[in-house]
Amino acid sequence: MADRIFAGVLLLVAIGYTVIAFTVIHAPFQYDPLGPESWPRILGVVAIPCILFVLAKPDVARLGLPGKTWRRLAALIVMLFAYAYLFQPLGFILATFAFCMALSLMLGARLVPALAFSAGIGIVGYFLCTKLLDLNLPAGVLTIFR
Amino acid sequence: MDAVLSGLASGFEVALDPFNLFLVLAGCFAGTLIGALPGIGPINGVAILLPIAYGLGFKPESAIILLAGIYYGAEYGGRISSILLNVPGDAGAVMTTLDGNPMARNGEAGKALSLSAVASFIGGSFSVILMSFFGPALASYAIHFSPSDYVALMVFAFASLASLVGSNPVKTLLAAIIGLMLASIGIDANTGVARYTFGIPDILAGIDFLVVVIGLFGMAELIHLVEQQAAGTLKTLKIDKSFVTLKDLAFVKWTILRGSVIGFFIGILPGTGASVASAVAYGTEKRAARDSSKFGEGDMRGLAAPEAANNASAGGAMVPMLTLGIPGSGTTAILLGALLLFNVTPGPLMFQQRPEIAWGLIASMYIGNVALLIINLPLVGLFARMLTIPQQFLTPLIAVLAFIGVYSVVSNPHDLYMITALGVFGWFLRKLQFSLAPVILGFVLGGLFEDNLRRALSISGGDWTILVTSMNSIILYVLALLVVAVPIVVGRMRRNRAEDQSPEAPA
Known part of the structure; x- marks a missing residue:
């Protein structure tokens, strides 16, 4: 459960990160084929499946702190x-x-x-x-x- | 060969400069002290002391020599708390507790400490010697690496990280991506576009490396200590008069040698440091021993192997850091970040452009090893006193050191909030069994990874096939596949064999 909550929050952040990468980040003049937006896009696209995997298969049930x-x-x-x-x-x-x-x-x-x-x-x-x-x-x- | 010898000669010239020599010794001493603090491993020690060392305003080679001394010293100091307290300072010291602590309980504490000091010394020296030959060779080869080869190298680094570090590969990979994402915050240097800054001026230039290191390691460690209800003094075992004898050393000489070789080569692999090296060395020794029944109850071989391996891996991890700019472990990632702070970019060119740093560091490691052996054998009692510092005073002290370090560098109070927030984040990651080393590796490598990818595609005009055209990169991708596939296959084979023999074979 603890894992899922954390992964859930992380997922929201990652989705936000990816959406920004696809919509907001844009260079007015760009000299290289990738520009500033491609790298965050790649990271977001790799991160989301990883987080979904943790959501599906959590391994820490609870933090167990009194x-x-x-x-x-x-x-x-x-x-x-x-x-x-x-x-x-x-x-x-x-x-x-x-x-x-x-x-x-x-x-x-x-x-x-x-x-x-x-x-x-x-x-x-x-x-x-x-x-x-x-x-x-x-x-x-x-x-x-x- | 000649180049190595003349390089070493110039390196010793730098390292034997009285001021630098003093820094090597001071670093080793401070490192051992902080490493001996219960629960604080080399990575936390280096993280806490890094900003202070940076703030002192030394020349880059002096500062890096000081930091390397601290790193080395902390590896030595860590064994004291492992043996006398059964509290490993970091993942790399866990294996030391397995036989080291039983030896101390059997009344051989002095012997365990001196044996592990000698094993550490041999492992460390062995790897420095190998490093002086491997390093320049690798650097002169890597000089021809193109940006696309670097991309392949990064992929290999992250693949070996995910496959070898931590219990859950997906979580390790995710941790590395978190680091990469943190590194992408700030103004993009190529186009001047701000990314993920949300108009906050304090992070326009990106999150400072020191802030991330102190937050994730120093502050997270602090929260961890408070969580453990760290109060009072931990019970330590007494150091007795027993001492390692030549006969003992003869008994473990092959063990130490095997441990050193294993440690060095595992250390070279990007991302895998002391924890993997010491575990593999211990496992190998246990399997190779004719009579392994004593392992875990105070067998000398069980102590010598992981100690030799973890100090050898400290040297091994420096090789890719210095020659390729790809750190071999979490701690070397911090050292790499430290070099970047001084505007020194580690990589194949460093041996030519900044020989005083590359060779000075290597030479200082020779000296540091000898110095550590000398100060550790007689002074071990003094270091062991560190174990008895009451926890209720040690804990606030860590916070104060972290605050001094971060504040003295940029004098921006905003950073103090950042380290606290990152500390909370790091503590949660730790509680949920993510390893933190991949985060820092991702953070340090983020800029390099992106730059090389963009440079490669600029060269090809946007054609992605450039990434798989050179022989170097194809070999690296194959290695990356192997490093992911082999542990899975071996694990499956072992499980099958275990099931064939008995349903409840011990793992």
Whole structure:
């Protein structure tokens, strides 16, 4: 069933991809016989039978994850998107601190070690990367470190 | 012959440059560390560290030497978690756990680790030596390949991928097509027409290679770790004082040699890397052994064969990557993408145009192998400490490394959303038993495949028969058919024989 749902979604995307390849993509001037549209057409035409095959003969019935795991994964995804959202405006140090705290606490770390770890990664990570390795990381609201 | 020796000499000149030498050692060390982390294999390690290595702004040959060191080191490090924890870092390390972990449980952990280090060293060195001869020969042959031959080569690559990787060939093929489709997003270079960008400016230039790699490997791995409720410290077996002896080595010398040969040649096949090589080597050894009853309970041969094979395949996989521009495995696909980031196009011309990269890389692999053996025998205890990093801290650390890597390269926060979304997608693919390596191979080869097809048809003026006119391409199509047909036929024959003998013969 899990396989079928995924393949179903994939099929819709592939059909959309193929339809676009056959209708929308078109070059006003084209110098080679194939143009920009032929390659996506070929891919779409090969992909759809493969997906239909998976639909007909699925081999993964269910993902077999308990509800608790799903909630944990959902929380992780929310944290990651929040981290991505805050990364630039808040700056590396604060965003990383918040993200590491949230995730390590969710995974069962105790408060004090989690605090030490998160602060360490945020501050040491920032200076290691920006000063020593010369990588570009956002300073965010802590503009004094820029 | 002369060309090989002078090439090697110039390569060692590059690799022995103090800075590059330092990078080889640093790469090997970092690779072993990250490879030893439980559940993180070479491909994830290279994926996570690639953008950081790129962001450091080294010269291309230095960066690629660093990455190859990480790749090699991670192959070495992976065996530590396989043996002491029974947790393989990737598909290629599964075979190592079969006999390596029982040996450690029998009180021979030190011996298992040192034996596997020696086996890895021999496998790795063997394949680098073969590579120094095969590579240039193949490159000088491939120089005459026409675009239509390249199309045939790609077809062969994808055929061997579908037939040899993963459990379900259709899913493997589909995974490769997903990669090809992802690669088709962005402005078409020939005509300037935007494809599948839907007016989003961030993907006009296509989805960045680093984003795909980090998303599909780094982030998907992270989600996987959280799914496993990765908390607390995993129980590791202690390293004892036992050590490999000359007698042991004499006992397994043919095993190691066979494993190395098998590994190298399977590694050369496009798309099939360590996982297939180690499985074939283990199977061969089990069948060849006069007394195979101990296999699976801590037989030294069962450990030496897959270890030699998987390191030999790491070298073998470099051959098509360097000479044809077609990666031999998922990890070399990442290295290929890394070279492309530096505007270096691997292929037959690289040995002539950028010898410092081609030969420097090869020479650095000689050095890396020796260095890995030296740092692995005494320092194995230090690396094993990595296994005891509490999972609740390791997991966030992976996310932070991935974010640093992606952000530091283009500084576009949009990419951070992309890696998260691709991570979710990759995790679903993994849960549904698609392999991820074909996706990245498809993504890396997508542009090359399309370009060559279009170039071939431009030459012929739209006549498709050009694809099957040259001898090279016909041979490649025949090989592609063979690589698909042979496993099916052999599988059927074996099943028939098994049914003849007993209805419940073990598979």
